[in-house]
Amino acid sequence: xxxxxxxxxxxxxxxxVRPASGPDPRQGFRWSRLGLILVAxxxxxxxxxxxxxxxxxxxxxxxxSAYLKAITDPMAWASxxxxxxVAAIAVPTNVVFGVAAAWAITKFEFRGKSALxxxxxxxxxxxxxxxxxxYILLFGARGWFGPYLQEHDIHVVFAVPGIVLATxxxxxxxxxxxxxxVMQALGKEDEETALSLGAGGFQTFWHVTLPxxxxxxxxxxxxxxxxxxxxxxxxSVVSGHIRGLTNTMPLHVEILYNEYNYAAAFAVASxxxxxxxxxxxxxxxxEWRQPELRDGARLLRERL
Amino acid sequence: MPGFGLTLGYTMLYLSxxxxxxxxxxxxxxxxxxxxxxxxxxxxxxxLASLRLSFxxxxxxxxxxxxxxxxxxxxxxxxxxxxxxxxxAMVDLPFALPTAVAGIALTxxxxxxxxxxxxxxxxxxxxxxxxxGVVIALIFIGLPFVxxxxxxxxEELDRDVEQAAATLGASERQTFTRVILPALxxxxxxxxALAFARAVGEYGSVIFIAGNMPMRSEIxxxxxxTKLEQYDYAGATAIAVVMLVLSFALMLGINALQGWAxxxxxxx
Numbered sequence: 001x002x003x004x005x006x007x008x009x010x011x012x013x014x015x016x017v018r019p020a021s022g023p024d025p026r027q028g029f030r031w032s033r034l035g036l037i038l039v040a041x042x043x044x045x046x047x048x049x050x051x052x053x054x055x056x057x058x059x060x061x062x063x064x065s066a067y068l069k070a071i072t073d074p075m076a077w078a079s080x081x082x083x084x085x086v087a088a089i090a091v092p093t094n095v096v097f098g099v100a101a102a103w104a105i106t107k108f109e110f111r112g113k114s115a116l117x118x119x120x121x122x123x124x125x126x127x128x129x130x131x132x133x134x135y136i137l138l139f140g141a142r143g144w145f146g147p148y149l150q151e152h153d154i155h156v157v158f159a160v161p162g163i164v165l166a167t168x169x170x171x172x173x174x175x176x177x178x179x180x181x182v183m184q185a186l187g188k189e190d191e192e193t194a195l196s197l198g199a200g201g202f203q204t205f206w207h208v209t210l211p212x213x214x215x216x217x218x219x220x221x222x223x224x225x226x227x228x229x230x231x232x233x234x235x236s237v238v239s240g241h242i243r244g245l246t247n248t249m250p251l252h253v254e255i256l257y258n259e260y261n262y263a264a265a266f267a268v269a270s271x272x273x274x275x276x277x278x279x280x281x282x283x284x285x286x287e288w289r290q291p292e293l294r295d296g297a298r299l300l301r302e303r304l
Numbered sequence: 305m306p307g308f309g310l311t312l313g314y315t316m317l318y319l320s321x322x323x324x325x326x327x328x329x330x331x332x333x334x335x336x337x338x339x340x341x342x343x344x345x346x347x348x349x350x351x352l353a354s355l356r357l358s359f360x361x362x363x364x365x366x367x368x369x370x371x372x373x374x375x376x377x378x379x380x381x382x383x384x385x386x387x388x389x390x391x392x393a394m395v396d397l398p399f400a401l402p403t404a405v406a407g408i409a410l411t412x413x414x415x416x417x418x419x420x421x422x423x424x425x426x427x428x429x430x431x432x433x434x435x436x437g438v439v440i441a442l443i444f445i446g447l448p449f450v451x452x453x454x455x456x457x458x459e460e461l462d463r464d465v466e467q468a469a470a471t472l473g474a475s476e477r478q479t480f481t482r483v484i485l486p487a488l489x490x491x492x493x494x495x496x497a498l499a500f501a502r503a504v505g506e507y508g509s510v511i512f513i514a515g516n517m518p519m520r521s522e523i524x525x526x527x528x529x530t531k532l533e534q535y536d537y538a539g540a541t542a543i544a545v546v547m548l549v550l551s552f553a554l555m556l557g558i559n560a561l562q563g564w565a566x567x568x569x570x571x572x
Contacts, residue, residue, distance in 0.1 A: 032476070033383055040379040041391070043372045047444050048397050050419060051409035058412055097318045104311040116315070118559065122323055125555045127505025129525035130544045133532065134326035137333050142537060144329060168322055188305060201306035223399070230402025232508035237529060250404040250508070257408050257512065266412070269405040276400035283400075284393045294456075 055273045058266035070256075070267035078244040079252035080271070082160070086248060087228040090167040094224055095217070098175025102213075103205075106183040107191070117180070123172045131169045132237025135162055158240030163248065166234035171224045178220030178293070182213050185292065215290045219283065226279040230272055327548070334545040337538050345542040350518050351527060355546065357435060358524040362503035365442035366450075370496045373450025374488070380451070381458040395451050398444050403508025410441055411513040433515025438523060441509040446499030453495035454488065461487055490561065497558045501551060 060067050070076060101120060105113060123131065137143050139156035149156060156162045190212065194204040210217075232250040239246045247255065249272055256265035287294050334342060345351065379385075380392050398406065414421045414431040421432060431437045461484065469479045507525040514521045524547055531540040 036375055037379050037383055037385055039372070040376045044376065044391060044394065046420070047447060048394055050413055051406060051444065052397065052401070054412050054419065055405060055409045058409075097315065100311040100318075101315040103307060104315050107305050108308050108312070110308075110312070116319075118555075119319060119323070121555075122327070125501055125505075125551045126327065127507065127525050127544075127547060127551070129507050129528050130330065130505065130548060131326070133528060133540055133544050134330045136532065137329045137537065137541065138326055140537075165322070169326070172322060191305065195305070205307075226400045230400075230405070232402060232404040233506075233525065236507075237532065250402050253404050253408065262412075265408060269402075269408060272402045272405045276397065276402070276405075279400040280393050280396055283396065284389075 052273060055266055055270050058262060059270040062263040066263055067267045070264035071271060075244055076252060076268055079247045079249045083229050083249040086164050086167050087225055089164050090171055090228045091221060091225050093168055094171055094175050095221060098179050098220060101176040102179035102183045105180055107188050120173050120176050123169055128170050128233030129237055132166050132234040135165055135238050157238050159246060162238035163235050163246060166238045167228050167231050170231050170234050171227045174224035175220035178216050179213060182216030186212050215286055216293060219286045219293050222279055222282050229275060330541060330544055334541045337542060342542050345539045346546055351543055353519045354522050354524040354527045357438060358504055361438040361442055362500050365439050365446055365503050366496045366500040368443050369446045369450045369499050370492055373447060373495060374454055377451045377454035377458055381455060396448050398448050406444055406509040407512035432513055435521050437513035438510050438521060441513050442503040442506060445506050445509055446503050449498040449502060450495035453491050457488060457491040494558060494561055497554060501554050504551060
């Protein structure tokens, strides 16, 4: 652009040869740079670092033995087990869905594809509380299927199935969203080669596609799992808060907190904070291995 | 390529069962109310106050995040300093930390004897159990949306253009406002909208710090739960539908923005 306008180039003065008495432009640059770094660090310290640190500080405020007692309490254990169970069901369910959706969307052309992607994103735009409410309206005592479920003595709402359903809803898009751009970028040549050599559909998926997408899949699973174990709003609506039976870890934290049992609440919360830190560490390692994972959402929108 | 019928069929079935049917049920159940009753529920002062707080605080928090998110994204992309990778990873903390944990942690920080509340009290600023607490929680929740939307755009920004601007005699401020900002603002708007959308429906991180006083610091999702606990299903559903309609309108807006940003940048 500048090359085509020789007059402009001729007017250019190199900053370094300015008279020494004038302000050095680089000096101002350094000050603004230091200032911006300090603003960013201060903001991150107040809004991210302090909340994280305070969880551990409060959890240990009554000493290590009180901390251990809080996390080994039978009710705490019951909530930990339930949380693990719910994630163990919800995450694989969404993995199967994510793989199927990504396969359909990236290997084929069909009408309404972008509408389908928007619908897959829908749970991100819905308040978790509304997700819980929707299941109550379907499966609650006064819901559409309520009378039928009561007749057959099936408990969905205020029981574990409701918690699983609510968790599946809020974590619905995670795996699909990570896999679609990864599989889009890989194309379908590898699969076509395998098929032309006589491999079956499932064989091709298992031996060709899966090894190619394993990091992207793991990335999606990691994020999906973090949300599944930590979900509060949706689960809170459908759980019924029955101690030892339908309390997940976040709900147990809430109960302890509302009973003014702060140290115990923060002790259990610190386990969830550790899970968050492990998730972030895993995520960073995967991004370091596969930098393009990070740009997943952007890739998706650019390519489709 | 095999598997089209199977994978698309399963996708549609699962999507319908988990997402579409439950959400449609919410809309259909709200029709039972009739328009008159629906309007009575939704226009009640307590409901309006909660919607105003949820949307107002979300707007304010998204605004704060747009400014500081840009500073953070800029610093992470343009400058080198020790601990940068660790800080970059930390930005995603609000995605990974369960909202209930964030809620009690923020409350502990901002109560009058908390680490930050103690410093703010002499200045006359009260955060915990006040509407300001809601804004603080929503800033926490929304920050990564803004940073992660801006970061890749900043990385791809052509530095030659900035150098050209400097060469042509533009000051640093002029380069920023005339060259960098116009290229960033579609992404900035998207980040704002994403942070806003997330904040509007947020529940877990807010309820602990908000104090939940009706008419003052009670958010709309909490009012839905309160109505459910009183077996007022109709009332809960009506508020939910108002929130859903507003959120969907927002999502369509985000998609339109994205389309507009892509065409503007010539298929980038």
